[in-house]
Amino acid sequence: xxxxxxxxxGMTPFGKHPDRSLIDLMLEASHTALMDxxxxxxxxxxxxxxxxxxxxxxxxxxxxxxLADELGVKPQTAERVENSAASGGSALLSAYLxxxxxxxxxxxxxxxxxxxxxxxxxxxxxxAAMTHPEGERPHGVTMPSLAALLTRLYMRRYGxxxxxxxxxxxxxxxxxxxxxxxxxxRAITVEDVLSSRVVAEPLRLFDCSPISDGAAALLLxxxxxxxxxxxxxxxxxxxxxxxxxxxxxxxxDPLTLHAVKEAAGRxxxxxxxxxxxxxxxxxxxxxxxxxxxxxEDLGLFEKGRGGEAVEEGLTAIDGERPINPxxxxxxxxxxxxxxxxxxxxxxxxxxxxxxxxxxxxxxxRGLSCNxxxxxxxxxxxxxxxxx
Amino acid sequence: xxxxxxxxxGMTPFGKHPDRSLIDLMLEASHTALMDxxxxxxxxxxxxxxxxxxxxxxxxxxxxxxLADELGVKPQTAERVENSAASGGSALLSAYLxxxxxxxxxxxxxxxxxxxxxxxxxxxxxxAAMTHPEGERPHGVTMPSLAALLTRLYMRRYGxxxxxxxxxxxxxxxxxxxxxxxxxxRAITVEDVLSSRVVAEPLRLFDCSPISDGAAALLLxxxxxxxxxxxxxxxxxxxxxxxxxxxxxxxxDPLTLHAVKEAAGRxxxxxxxxxxxxxxxxxxxxxxxxxxxxxEDLGLFEKGRGGEAVEEGLTAIDGERPINPxxxxxxxxxxxxxxxxxxxxxxxxxxxxxxxxxxxxxxxRGLSCNxxxxxxxxxxxxxxxxx
Numbered sequence: 001x002x003x004x005x006x007x008x009x010g011m012t013p014f015g016k017h018p019d020r021s022l023i024d025l026m027l028e029a030s031h032t033a034l035m036d037x038x039x040x041x042x043x044x045x046x047x048x049x050x051x052x053x054x055x056x057x058x059x060x061x062x063x064x065x066x067l068a069d070e071l072g073v074k075p076q077t078a079e080r081v082e083n084s085a086a087s088g089g090s091a092l093l094s095a096y097l098x099x100x101x102x103x104x105x106x107x108x109x110x111x112x113x114x115x116x117x118x119x120x121x122x123x124x125x126x127x128a129a130m131t132h133p134e135g136e137r138p139h140g141v142t143m144p145s146l147a148a149l150l151t152r153l154y155m156r157r158y159g160x161x162x163x164x165x166x167x168x169x170x171x172x173x174x175x176x177x178x179x180x181x182x183x184x185x186r187a188i189t190v191e192d193v194l195s196s197r198v199v200a201e202p203l204r205l206f207d208c209s210p211i212s213d214g215a216a217a218l219l220l221x222x223x224x225x226x227x228x229x230x231x232x233x234x235x236x237x238x239x240x241x242x243x244x245x246x247x248x249x250x251x252x253d254p255l256t257l258h259a260v261k262e263a264a265g266r267x268x269x270x271x272x273x274x275x276x277x278x279x280x281x282x283x284x285x286x287x288x289x290x291x292x293x294x295x296e297d298l299g300l301f302e303k304g305r306g307g308e309a310v311e312e313g314l315t316a317i318d319g320e321r322p323i324n325p326x327x328x329x330x331x332x333x334x335x336x337x338x339x340x341x342x343x344x345x346x347x348x349x350x351x352x353x354x355x356x357x358x359x360x361x362x363x364x365r366g367l368s369c370n371x372x373x374x375x376x377x378x379x380x381x382x383x384x385x386x387x
Numbered sequence: 388x389x390x391x392x393x394x395x396x397g398m399t400p401f402g403k404h405p406d407r408s409l410i411d412l413m414l415e416a417s418h419t420a421l422m423d424x425x426x427x428x429x430x431x432x433x434x435x436x437x438x439x440x441x442x443x444x445x446x447x448x449x450x451x452x453x454l455a456d457e458l459g460v461k462p463q464t465a466e467r468v469e470n471s472a473a474s475g476g477s478a479l480l481s482a483y484l485x486x487x488x489x490x491x492x493x494x495x496x497x498x499x500x501x502x503x504x505x506x507x508x509x510x511x512x513x514x515a516a517m518t519h520p521e522g523e524r525p526h527g528v529t530m531p532s533l534a535a536l537l538t539r540l541y542m543r544r545y546g547x548x549x550x551x552x553x554x555x556x557x558x559x560x561x562x563x564x565x566x567x568x569x570x571x572x573r574a575i576t577v578e579d580v581l582s583s584r585v586v587a588e589p590l591r592l593f594d595c596s597p598i599s600d601g602a603a604a605l606l607l608x609x610x611x612x613x614x615x616x617x618x619x620x621x622x623x624x625x626x627x628x629x630x631x632x633x634x635x636x637x638x639x640d641p642l643t644l645h646a647v648k649e650a651a652g653r654x655x656x657x658x659x660x661x662x663x664x665x666x667x668x669x670x671x672x673x674x675x676x677x678x679x680x681x682x683e684d685l686g687l688f689e690k691g692r693g694g695e696a697v698e699e700g701l702t703a704i705d706g707e708r709p710i711n712p713x714x715x716x717x718x719x720x721x722x723x724x725x726x727x728x729x730x731x732x733x734x735x736x737x738x739x740x741x742x743x744x745x746x747x748x749x750x751x752r753g754l755s756c757n758x759x760x761x762x763x764x765x766x767x768x769x770x771x772x773x774x
Contacts (some may be wrong), residue, residue, distance in 0.1 A: 001488065021520070055516055056442035062471040062517040062633070065764040069633045076653070078630045079477045080762055082467040084449040084731045090466045094481055101388065101488035128440055130449040133408070243465045246449070246456045266463070364485055 001100040005226040005233035005386050008037025008219035011344040014333030015212040017185040022051070022058050022114040023046070026067050027216040029338075030110050033217035037229040044068075045104035046077035050091030050111035051337035054086050056126040056348045057115055067110060075101045076104070084130035087111065087287065088340025089241075089370030089379030092218065096236055097185035099220050111341030112215030123211050127336070135247045144208060146248055146288035146374045148200035154255055154289060155202070162202060164307035166193035168288040169206045169330055173314055176327025178357030181342075183212045185334030207288040212333030216342040223386055231342035233353045233386035237269025237365075239379070240264060246376045260297040260369060267367070268299075271382035275299040278382070279363040281321070284371045285328040291315075294369055295323060298380075317358055325350060325358040340370035340379060345385045388487040392613040392773050395424025395606035396732040401720030402503075402570040404600040409438070409445050411499040412602040413454050416725075417497050420604035424616040428680045428762065431455075432491035433464035437478030437498035438724035439471050443513040444502055463491070469548060471517035474498065475727025476628075476757030476766030479605065483623055486607050498728030499602030501579055501580060508580025508754060509599050514723070517760045522634045531595060532673035532759045533635055535587035541642055541676060542589070544691070549589060553560070553580035555675040556593045556717055559702055565744030568598045568729075570720030594675040599720030603728040605735075619739045620773035623750075625658025626766070642685035646765035647657035647684040647756060654754070655686075658769035662686040666750040667737045668708070669730040671758045672715040678702075681756055685767075704745055712737060712745040727757035727766060734770045 010032025012025050012063035026049070034040050049064040075099070083090035095107045104126035109147045115123045124142065131137045131146075154160050170190055176182035188206060190238030219229070226233035242262035248254045255346075268275060275298060283298065285291035292306035300321050301309045309315055314325040326332045326346040329339060347366035368381040397413050397419025397608065413436070421427050437452040451465040457718060464485070470477035475498030482494045502510045518524045518533075543546050557577055563569035575593060583592035606616070613620035631650035635641045662685060670685065672678035679685075679693035687708050688696045696702055702710040713719045714735040716726060734753035736742045755768040 001490075023520070052448055055440050055513070056446070056448075058520075059443070059512070059522055060516055061440055061443075061469060061513075062760050062763070064470065065630055065760055066519065066633055068630050069763070075630055077480070077628045078470070079481070080469040081446060081481075082469055083451065083465070094466070096466075097484055097488055097490060101484055101490075103388075103484060103488075117497045125446070126442070126448075129446055132453065133410070133445075133447055214560050241453055243455050243462055246453055250773070290504070371451055373449050376449070 002102060004096050004099045004220055004236045005223045006218050006344065006348050007221045007226050007229035007233055008033040008039060010036055011181055011342055011345050012214050013181045014212045014214035016116050016336060018117060022054060022060060022112055023066055023070055025213060026110045026112040027070055027113060029215035029217035030108060033208040033219050033385060037219045039219055039229055042106055044075050044106055045106050046095065046098050046107040046110045047075045048081040048091040048095040048107065050088035051080055051113060052082055052087045053126040053129060056129060057118060058063040083121055083377055084372040085336050086293045086340055086370040086377055086379050087331055087337040087371035092340060092344060093239055093241060093379055095207060099222055105222055105225060107220045108217065109252055109341055110215060110217045111338040113335035114213045115211050115335060116213050122311035128230055132246045144200040145205060146204045147289055150254055151202055155366035157255060160302055160307040162194065163190055164311050165288045166190045167310045168291045169193050171310065172285065172324050172328040172330040175325050175358050176331035179319040179327050179332060182327045183210055184331045203287060209286045209329035209334040212335045213336045216335060216338045216345050218341060218344055219339045226386060231387060234348045234351050235384045235386040236381060237384045238267040238382040240266025241379050243377050244375060246373055248374055255293065257293055257297045257375040259375050260294050260371065263380040264298045264380040267380040267382045268332045273309060273365065278365050280325060280347065280360040280366045281323045282326060282346050283323060283369040285324060286329050291323060298369060317360055322360045324362055327356060343368035343370060351383060351385050389489060390610035391483050391607055391623045391757065392610045393605050393731065394608045394613050394616035394620055395426060396735045397423055398568055398603035398729055398732050399601050400568045401599045404645050405504060409441060409447060409499055410453055410457055411447040412501060412515030412600060413497045413499040414457055416602035416604035416714040417458055417495060420606050424606045426606055426616055426670050429493055431460040431462050431493055433485050433494040434462045435473035435478040435494065435496045438467055439469055439474045440513040440516060444505060447650045448706045455766060456676045469763055472723050473727055473757040473759035473764055473766050476698060479627060479727060479731060480626055480766060482607055483626055486609055486748040492609055492612060494607045495604065496728055497602060497604045500722035500724045502598050502722060503600050505565045519633045520551040531587040531590060535590045536678055537641055538589055538676040544642065546648045547694040550577055552675045553577045554697045556580050557677045558697065559672065559711050559715040559717040562704060562712050562745050563718035563723060564575055566714050566719060569714040570597055571719050590674060596673045596716035596721040599722045601720060601722040601725045603725045603732050605728060605731055613773060620772060621735045621738050622771045622773040623768060624762040624771040625654040625769040626733045629764050630764050631762060633760055635761055644680055644684045644762040646762050647681050647758065650765040650767040654767040654769045660769060665752050665754045667712060667753045669713060669733050670710060670756040672711060673694035673721060674686040674719050678710060685756060685774050697720040704747055712742060712747055730755035730757060738770060738772050
């Protein structure tokens, strides 16, 4: 397998785009990534789209071929990959394999979702399409309700406080203030979180990522050709994926996200590094509790220690273990299929030193964790400076 | 890249399955393929699902992880690939790459769609999600209307007769009589076709593939390990994909399906064989005209000669160029995401000599062609006996 590098990145601001179509958002992100790589004239051999629910949300399938057509490129391969909220991460993995295997050299990945044009119940219905159709959905189980159950159990077992939980949101909102692409660019306090309305006890509105529109894109090339496109290629040093039971209630211990743990183990092993050598992490904080649990399952903190780590500032941009400098799903926003790709865009900016006010100092290695369903499937990627 | 073989196949009957869910159908096909390969106890490293519109049709996303969970396997990778009506073909290509690259050894591919539980207008709406959202759909363009325009133009330019067109349907219905998995197992005459109701002039009901439920599955392994599973591995000798403009009106000549032509060129070149060395072909006859045009673009007949070829019996099971011995989309049925996988299942049966009354004599090499949109994207695969 060849080494593969990110040679161009782009994204739209996440948030509300009432006047723009899904394809339009994907086009903007694609153009920006191609320009970033100086590759507007380069033949693109494959287009991999990560998108969860273009059908349910926009009445649109066949998105990859349509995007290639509108972009005016003529790839050999165009396909959309769906892995619910990890569709972006999965599209990245499939494109990685296409380049690593030697099949193609120059491959475009675009993650995107358009959700805000629909009334919230309809958008929520599309999101709930990732729950178990027999074991969860008929009983009224939704993603926030699963997160609330997990939170309650975690608080009881490990003594996590409501305040520690709120601090995840406070940190991520603060980080997003320096991210011009973030959906929620507004500082909040612990009191703001605790006084926001209850979504699913004990979770409140500010514990939940918003419903966002947006797209993000990456251009991949073999490392040996990367300097044709950029002085600062970011190498995909190791990738890992793992699958768990769909229903949380069928897992041995719901407080350990085994898919995250296994995917991270595989990615780190393939990269030949330990988690202690990672300088910056983007993880899947669809709910505040998920940042805490994932940070433990990635091996950043011992199980049960994630809440204190946030309180002690370890996960802040200037902390020992910076998590979600972009603002994460919580504040950058969470256009489902775009998220996994946006994580890779952020890590690229961090490793290149282009992250402005949210720059993690001397970041040389990064890791992203994108999950699908309630962590029924996880994609973890280890990135490293290639120069 | 390693050589990759099909070591197990399975499918459900195509047709109406009112009491069964999409996942249920996929489970049956998966189990059958695993049993066929004697691999019920073998660790499955990846599950690739081909499905076009599980969201719009069944309110379900995250299908690959859900399927893996219900199947009781614990793969590293689970993902759904969407390429509209070529979702099955695209899932096969992505799984092929996973094995060819050396990443995984044993990979399951499942294509499926459940469509018949919805009223026809709603199913049609989901199918139309593959048309161009600005250039076609708002103007009332549907897949049958595009097929009708193509047919009219082809008849005018090449003198195709209505009778020749009807003979495609007559042949495919006849073939399906020997296929226990076919949706429409009923012999029809030219008169039946010509007296069926008009769908889009000059196309009639019997020119169109039916709306079907169903699933099909394949187990892939590296050729070097294939004999662990089967005495008759079928080698994926060459794969090819290509993309064209989405809108037929933006193509140089609508009567040539460039994506089919290019994908076939790539697949045959990688296989190192010419189209004349292919013994059996399964192609994408969503409408009768498509069998004729694709047969030309695959290189089986000169442009304009496809209609006469049908009339002369060249495409019959005992003809020189057998096409769609399974009954094709026309009579086997067309559960969108299942089709590309079902084509591979049929070619496997043909090469193994297990096709019963529809067996093509001494078939050693086969080819399948699965298209997406109105041939905006095509997947072509060349298969060969591996024993």
